[in-house]
Amino acid sequence: MFKKAALVASVLAAFSSMSLACTTVLVGPEATADGSFFVGRNADSDALKAQHMVIHPAKKNQKGMYRTQDYKGATNFEYPLPENAMRYTTVPNWKTQLHGAVGFNEAGVGISGTESIYAKDELLKLDPYNEATGITEDDILDVILPRAKTAREGVQILGSIVESIGAGEGFGVAFVDEKEMWYLETGTGHQWIAQRIPRDQYFASGNQGRLQAYDPKSEDFMASKNLVKWAADNGFYNEKKDGAFNFAKVYTRDDERDRVYNDPRVWQVQKILTPSLKQPVQEGRSFPVYAKPDKKVTLEDMKSILRNHYESGELQSHDPYTKGLRGDEEFRPISVFRTYESHVMQVRPWMPREIGSVIYVAMGMPNLSVYVPYYHGLDAYPAHYGMGTNEADSQSVYWKYRKLQTLVMTxxxxxxxxxxxxxxxxxxxxxxxxxxxxxxxxxxxxxxxxxxxxxxxxxxxxxxxxxxxxxxxxxxxxxxxxxxxxxxxxxxxxxxxxx
The missing domain is CATH 1.20.58 (Methane Monooxygenase Hydroxylase; Chain G, domain 1)
Incomplete structure (x- = not known):
């Protein structure tokens, strides 16, 4: 009994420190109705994981190291503090004040992270995640937002850390500024790739490596220095036999788990935005990495996607809520009860940054929550936005929304x-x-x-x-x-x- 209890405790601890299962949607400005950049993501882990909203002030003349363990985070990751840190926002975990989920800095750089993704086991045996001192979703926003002046620079910083120190887990991260948007995915512990999102298309991911093409000569790509060579040297890629290098095919997991847990979410996003696209839900690896929407995408479309639980359309029989709760449904929906925070980042470059950059945040399960706008120019949050633990209370903003959702689920x-x-x-x-x-x-x-x-x-x-x-x-x-x-x-x- 003691061993069983210890196992359950360890699993719950892992749940609280990882996102486990998120859904990401990125839309380029020429694919949106008003020219906005959109970054949408559901952060899924544990309904008891209260979120705080924090504004980190700018700091001057800093010395020393950022240490994850100073906050009792996931690993022993360390990284030099920037001498002069910019002001930035995060929505962190109540317990550690890490894993910021989403935020902007004063330069207008925004990050949403992370999407948990998985490399192939046989590759990880040769280049495992650095679970001792590697960077994880706990650290990404707090390391990069104080120092990155552009989305591209943010990608470069994170990529350099993965290459030199290592990733403590597999992840995908979105970066946006007023000119462009990027998405970075890890392969193994020290391999990564990033691609600039096409301005006239959108990208969707549900816990799987989705990036495929890589052109080292193109300004639209960045990657670890030996991304292709490492795979070739270790027998995982042969140009003559395999043809053009495909990152997802070479590095990331693709098995029966993806067919029911991940693929249906990506399929649903593409069906919503591009209904003219015909593809079997079971053929996830063949889904296009990027697609053009049949109609220009709006903010309301983004919210609707993140709230989706197969309540209509071809996958309606997989809706686990509307006809009574069915926790055994194999096709996991985009909106789940254990979503602890959902957001849509909107960047409108033609406006002053104070109102041009907005994060719409819904605390908890998105289809039973409300998306509230938080403008870049907001100076401070009320005190109860920095309150809340893993026990319900009568003050924190997180539990104000979560208690209603729990009641509705009855x-x-x-x-x-x-x-x-x-x-x-x-x-x-x-x-x-x-x-x-x-x-x-x-x-x-x-x-x-x-x-x-x-x-x-x-x-x-x-x-x-x-x-x-x-x-x-x-x-x-x-x-x-x-x-x-x-x-x-x-x-x-x-x-x-x-x-």
Missing amino acids: DYPKLAPIVEKAYHEFEADTAKKQKAFEEQYLKTYKKDAKKADKMLNEFNLGIMASAEKLAEDLTNQIFTIRTADIQKANFFANRSKKD
């Missing part, structure tokens, strides 16, 4: 539509308010930047407070419904129904 078919309708209406109303605010902000910004800043903070804090109030009201509404339901099912009256 009768999902009946209760979910109520919450989803209310949140969709709130988001539609907020979008109208944002449009009016941004128009006024731009007029004010030209004349008085400080006044515009004050206006931004008042507006953003007001939207945040309204979203929280809605969650509180919905919680009371759903508790009322559940109370009536339980009383009806357990009334216990005498035959006269009087006492």
